[in-house]
Amino acid sequence: MLIRVSGASSGIAEYLVHGQKQGREMPRDALDERVILDGDLELTDAIIQGMGKEGERYLHITISFKEDSVDPDVLRNIASDFKQFAMVAYEVDEYNFYAEAHLPKIKSYADKRTGVSIERKPHVHIVIPQQNLLSQQNLNPFGKVDQQVKFLEAFQEHANAKYGLASPKENRRLEFAGQGDMISRYKGDLFEGSVKALKRQILADVLDRKIGDYDAFKTLLSEHGLIRTRNADAENEYQNVKPVGQAKGVNLKDYVFSREFIAKSEVEKQQFFWSKAAGNTMIRKFHATLGLKWLRG
Template identity: 60%
Template structure:
């Protein structure tokens, strides 16, 4: 399971019900069986529409699965656990929560622009209106996401371990025949969106030039544009590069751009790229122990961090108005 937190649909209700998307022609009922797991979409939409702001009015959280089939009861249990995690600092009457699973009827389709095959798996959409129903103020359970990714990752990896699900950390391809194939396949599996080619080019330069010092890596990426270091000195530190003429910079947050990876020698780098405990998951597997680092992060989340976000960052913040502006997404 992989968690993504974002808000990008103009109308989430229409998207969930109709499902039309750029690059494909089919609608939701043709593509998926909709399985309601929590809440009422009409009520959630009414709350979203009542929020008077020019900023985003809801969070759309996607829980994606590598497995071909996931039991409906298991999906429901994961959603209940996610709700308890997300709202660790809230009473039940303070928030609205909606979740539905999309179980593919059509397992793949050809993108009508590129002709490339798009594989489709079970996934869950969670919709959270960004309003505290008791106070009427902004509700923002995850705060500035970049600062709290380790807690989301901890929940993600705990659920994967508990239910024997595929982790995105175990999903790299194996048995590359040469460097170009290695970069190409890694790019396809890990890098996403419009910045895929840039990241692949940087990774290829790291591999072909045998870069093993992080300062050398920082020097290398200056060839691609203006650079800056984010979260300096923190465990979550990463580089950002803004190519000439680009509207914004590109975050290099993937494992292959971390100090840990960069400072490996060439053999270890190749082994890290090729390593894959489970090349392909088809069904949920056997439960395994959650690594201690994730359990510790979850304990911190429930005991401290979730309340800090609510009371210091957002939950007691400003009321909604037509002039408030979100600054972090």
């Protein structure tokens, strides 16, 4: 079981009910069996729509599983446990909490834009409006999520042990529902033009080989052709790769080929892809950082 926390301002009810998103046309009722675990979605959506604040209005917690099937009663218990854990500082009349599980009817599909096969497994969506229902003030049970990783991770591992579920700490080379989908779709959109395939291959090699040193990166590039350094030692330095048999080289000016990005840790690289794929309003997350296997686009 893997937990991720994000947030947004609108659209969650539409997504949960209808399920359509970029790269996938199938509606929710064709994709999944929806199982309500806690709360009333119409009430939750009404609270979100009625909030006068700008920006983020709700927390969206996604709980993903490696298992192909999970008993609905177990999912209901996990949602209840998480509610008790997350809302321990609040009285029941101070907050709204909604949870539903999606049990896949369709186990996989091909992303329309990238052609990548996306595997689908059971997952739970939890929505918490960021408003104290009594005081009308902001409500955020986690504070700054990046500072609460250890507490959220502790709950995750407790639940994995309690219910006999696969832990990402013990399955670091396995993908959990959601992460491969998001990263592969983002990688598919990252590059444009005739050199897209080469750039995607280079990026995949960087991620798969866990390249974290710029000299090692240049060595990797030499496998793809003749390399030249442009603007050496300057802030805008970049590499040019000329594949064998090609008349022109390819400029690698994209941020993911910069010294700054290459030097990032594996965790930081994954965080970058999550923030880009989920959108800038959904940066608050924590468990896209467990070193799971990268999915090639």
